[in-house]
Amino acid sequence: MSEPPISRGFRARKRPDGPANRVPPGQHLVNDFPVLSAGPTPHTSLEGWSFTLEDGPSPLAEWTWAQFAALPQTTLKVDIHCVTTWSKLDTNWQGVTIDTLLEAAGLGEPPELFTMIHCDGGYTTNVPVEDLLDGKAMVATHFEGRPLAPEHGGPARLLVPHLYFWKSAKWARSLQFIAQDEPGFWESLGYHIYGDPWREQRYAGD
Ligand SMILES: Nc1nc2c(c(=O)[nH]1)N[C@H]1C(S)=C(S)[C@@H](COP(=O)(O)O)O[C@H]1N2
Numbered sequence: 236m237s238e239p240p241i242s243r244g245f246r247a248r249k250r251p252d253g254p255a256n257r258v259p260p261g262q263h264l265v266n267d268f269p270v271l272s273a274g275p276t277p278h279t280s281l282e283g284w285s286f287t288l289e290d291g292p293s294p295l296a297e298w299t300w301a302q303f304a305a306l307p308q309t310t311l312k313v314d315i316h317c318v319t320t321w322s323k324l325d326t327n328w329q330g331v332t333i334d335t336l337l338e339a340a341g342l343g344e345p346p347e348l349f350t351m352i353h354c355d356g357g358y359t360t361n362v363p364v365e366d367l368l369d370g371k372a373m374v375a376t377h378f379e380g381r382p383l384a385p386e387h388g389g390p391a392r393l394l395v396p397h398l399y400f401w402k403s404a405k406w407a408r409s410l411q412f413i414a415q416d417e418p419g420f421w422e423s424l425g426y427h428i429y430g431d432p433w434r435e436q437r438y439a440g441d
């Protein structure tokens with residue numbers, strides 16, 4: 236039954252989904268869920284909440300909270316990576332994928348190649364459209380089976396887990412399609428325009 240340690244070690248290193256292989260360079264694992272906000276937590280009533288898709292200055296579609304909650308829901312189990320070096324494995328989210336939003340808006344094709352996400356409180360972040368499609372991103376309303384806490388972006392935040400977590404904009408209220416990539420809040424302050432944790436794209440020029 237027992238195998239030589241060298242064989243076990245070799246197998247462990249090769250295991251593709253081992254936790255060590257899921258932590259990008261320069262990151263460490265945490266079990267808690269740190270809160271990182273550039274300003275105070277906005278408190279928007281669900282009655283006053285809406286989510287809008289825009290093509291540049293033109294509105295394309297808008298959902299009230301009730302309408303948004305009635306859209307087809309998706310769950311995602313994903314790892315998240317904050318540029319301040321913490322990563323968290325196997326986080327569970329529920330929300331509406333961007334694919335579902337486009338479909339619900341009657342848009343076969345996204346109208347532009349880039350997006351800017353706008354939030355209550357004024358935070359913005361830019362994400363290329365292709366990083367939002369094919370189930371890679373959602374507007375999340377639930378975390379670990381419960382409504383998303385206000386400090387973590389409730390009632391709804393963008394979730395783009397394959398990019399650094401600053402791209403997962405909290406208190407998201409609109410997704411604006413734009414023709415040219417433009418920096419959002421942190422990107423204008425020296426953070427990377429794209430932010431791939433596996434390529435350690437923390438700051439402009441990385
Ligand atoms: N609206 C808004 N979204 C935001 C931020 C923010 O300050 N405002 N901070 C970003 C950063 S830097 C990170 S790491 C994550 C933190 O999310 P958390 O507080 O749920 O951990 O939210 C991102 N989304």
Ligand SMILES: [Mo]
Nearest residue numbers: 271317318401
């Ligand atoms: Mo962050």
